[in-house]
Amino acid sequence: MTAKSNPNSGLPRTLVTGGSGFIGSHLTERLLSAGREVVVVDNLSTGRRSNLPETHDRLTVIEQDLADVVSDLGESNQLGAFDEIYHLAAAVGVKLVMERPAEAIETNVSLTADLLTASLRSGKGGAPSRVLVASSSEVYGKGVGEVFSEEDDVVYGPTTVTRWSYAASKALDEHLALAHHSQSALPAVIVRFFNTVGPRQIGKYGMVLPRFVEAALAGDPLTVFGDGTQSRCFCDVRDVVGVLPELMSRDACAGRVFNVGSDQPITINELAEAVIAATGSSSKIEHTPYSAAYPRGFEDLKRRRPDLTRLRDAVGFEARVPLEKTIADLAEAIQSGSVA
Numbered sequence: 001m002t003a004k005s006n007p008n009s010g011l012p013r014t015l016v017t018g019g020s021g022f023i024g025s026h027l028t029e030r031l032l033s034a035g036r037e038v039v040v041v042d043n044l045s046t047g048r049r050s051n052l053p054e055t056h057d058r059l060t061v062i063e064q065d066l067a068d069v070v071s072d073l074g075e076s077n078q079l080g081a082f083d084e085i086y087h088l089a090a091a092v093g094v095k096l097v098m099e100r101p102a103e104a105i106e107t108n109v110s111l112t113a114d115l116l117t118a119s120l121r122s123g124k125g126g127a128p129s130r131v132l133v134a135s136s137s138e139v140y141g142k143g144v145g146e147v148f149s150e151e152d153d154v155v156y157g158p159t160t161v162t163r164w165s166y167a168a169s170k171a172l173d174e175h176l177a178l179a180h181h182s183q184s185a186l187p188a189v190i191v192r193f194f195n196t197v198g199p200r201q202i203g204k205y206g207m208v209l210p211r212f213v214e215a216a217l218a219g220d221p222l223t224v225f226g227d228g229t230q231s232r233c234f235c236d237v238r239d240v241v242g243v244l245p246e247l248m249s250r251d252a253c254a255g256r257v258f259n260v261g262s263d264q265p266i267t268i269n270e271l272a273e274a275v276i277a278a279t280g281s282s283s284k285i286e287h288t289p290y291s292a293a294y295p296r297g298f299e300d301l302k303r304r305r306p307d308l309t310r311l312r313d314a315v316g317f318e319a320r321v322p323l324e325k326t327i328a329d330l331a332e333a334i335q336s337g338s339v340a
Contacts, residue, residue: 011058049061071118142299209327
């Protein structure tokens with residue numbers, strides 16, 4: 001534990017699980033700049049301590065498994081009470097999920113179940129804390145629609161195909177949060193992230209944009225899996241974390257699910273071309289079958305584009321950071337050594 005904050009200061013207090021990670025660290029910075037006390041719990045399995053300030057008088061960083069500290073939530077316990085909890089701790093990245101599916105399922109489901117139960121008594125006076133649960137566009141499974149809306153049916157492949165275990169685990173997280181909202185009036189909001197990208201993201205776990213940028217900067221080929229015509233919508237992390245406190249603060253958002261991201265699709269071939277152009281690289285694009293990159297049981301989807309109507313109606317969201325700037329800023333971060 002470093003840089004202890006003061007649970008008796010009277011300032012709004014926030015817990016961010018997974019707060020040393022890519023999205024979590026950007027969110028932590030945003031919350032600190034808003035004058036909140038922030039406690040981060042992160043075991044650094046995929047996050048990095050260097051993503052956060054070394055010292056800050058309103059920041060506490062606890063480098064432990066969430067399972068080891070969740071019982072200390074609440075006014076009478078070591079961590080004190082929290083006005084709000086952002087639950088971002090999870091197994092992340094297709095590559096990690098495919099290689100260690102049992103760990104991914106247990107992490108996503110067990111930790112979320114324990115955190116939600118603890119949050120019922122972790123607010124001031126033993127009241128519930130507000131909770132935001134990070135989910136994923138993977139929940140939509142193998143739907144074939146052009147645009148995915150929060151109330152759409154979801155379709156998964158068989159349990160023998162490992163890829164769908166992640167989607168099922170995140171869907172169960174959503175069910176748990178909604179059940180606690182229904183049964184115990186837990187003020188919980190769920191966000192489904194669609195391909196969040198930007199500085200501090202690393203390609204180690206299969207994230208496509210940092211993988212492309214790293215290759216382009218090194219002059220290496222950009223490896224595109226499949227034929228590259230599959231499309232995704234990429235949203236800068238700074239846009240994403242800006243909207244999360246808005247969703248958390250509004251009573252009308254509790255008990256609801258929100259797509260969060262950009263709704264401007266781009267094919268993976270086009271993304272590779274954009275990275276080469278933005279970095280001035282001489283790299284070429286190479287295509288390789290999925291079987292060369294992922295274990296048996298991987299399936300990809302042709303498109304994933306969110307319907308943002310609900311998010312726009314709730315908080316007036318619009319993605320503002322252009323993809324070209326995201327690529328440039330990520331390249332700068334990699335070149336400066338701030339991305340491992």
